[in-house]
Amino acid sequence: MDEMIERPAAHWKHRVLELLYWRDVKASGLVFGSSLFLLLSLLSCSIISVLSYSTLALLSVTISFRTYRGVLQAVQKSDEGHPFKPYLDQDVALSKDVVQRHSDVVLSWINGALKELRRLFLVEDLIDSLKFAAFLWVLTYVGAWFNGLTLLILGLIGAFSGPIVYERHQAPIDQLVFTLRSQVKDVFSQIQAKVPGAKKKDE
Numbered sequence: 001m002d003e004m005i006e007r008p009a010a011h012w013k014h015r016v017l018e019l020l021y022w023r024d025v026k027a028s029g030l031v032f033g034s035s036l037f038l039l040l041s042l043l044s045c046s047i048i049s050v051l052s053y054s055t056l057a058l059l060s061v062t063i064s065f066r067t068y069r070g071v072l073q074a075v076q077k078s079d080e081g082h083p084f085k086p087y088l089d090q091d092v093a094l095s096k097d098v099v100q101r102h103s104d105v106v107l108s109w110i111n112g113a114l115k116e117l118r119r120l121f122l123v124e125d126l127i128d129s130l131k132f133a134a135f136l137w138v139l140t141y142v143g144a145w146f147n148g149l150t151l152l153i154l155g156l157i158g159a160f161s162g163p164i165v166y167e168r169h170q171a172p173i174d175q176l177v178f179t180l181r182s183q184v185k186d187v188f189s190q191i192q193a194k195v196p197g198a199k200k201k202d203e
Contacts, residue, residue, distance in 0.1 A: 012105075020163045032160045039153045127188055 022028040041050045062084070069083040082088065119125070120132045142151070166173055 017163075020159055021167065022160075022164060028160065032156070035156055036153065039149060039156060042149055043153075127191070130191065131188070 018024060019028045019031055038050060038054070041053075045053075066083060069080075072078075073080055120129050123129045146154070
């Protein structure tokens with residue numbers, strides 16, 4: 001069962017990484033452009049309006065293309081049939097097996113997150129809980145500066161630009177991250193040495 005859960009998770013992870021690293025420029029551009037357009041639209045309109053206008057635009061394109069091809073076939077007296085017939089003949093129904101596999105993946109992620117939150121909130125490890133508290137404290141300032149949609153837009157831009165920047169400048173970025181991690185580790189080591197009960201059990 002675990003292997004069945006890991007397989008679709010690895011497949012989706014591979015697909016996402018290909019998009020973020022722009023291995024297929026057209027696919028990455030389409031996903032990035034449409035996602036950014038959707039988020040920017042939500043800044044000025046409600047989600048209902050954005051979804052309605054987006055689906056209406058898509059429907060207008062398909063109706064216009066269907067009408068155009070119909071007129072063209074009538075003028076040329078051809079018998080090509082429905083222009084979307086290959087897509088209409090495709091099976092779009094989700095099988096129970098596919099739904100079960102992906103629901104198992106989602107369930108495993110949720111269970112993992114719940115276990116980790118329980119561990120952090122019930123202070124199984126004081127240092128890890130302090131790190132989580134510091135992270136939440138930083139988020140309070142981030143939340144005061146940006147709203148949720150702005151953070152999503154910045155996150156989307158970062159997700160599609162960060163991997164490329166890292167791939168091209170890996171050495172200096174790794175050195176900077178190593179230096180920052182060393183400094184943070186030193187700070188928490190000092191806290192661990194001074195705070196009672198902060199030392200881990202295996203020390």
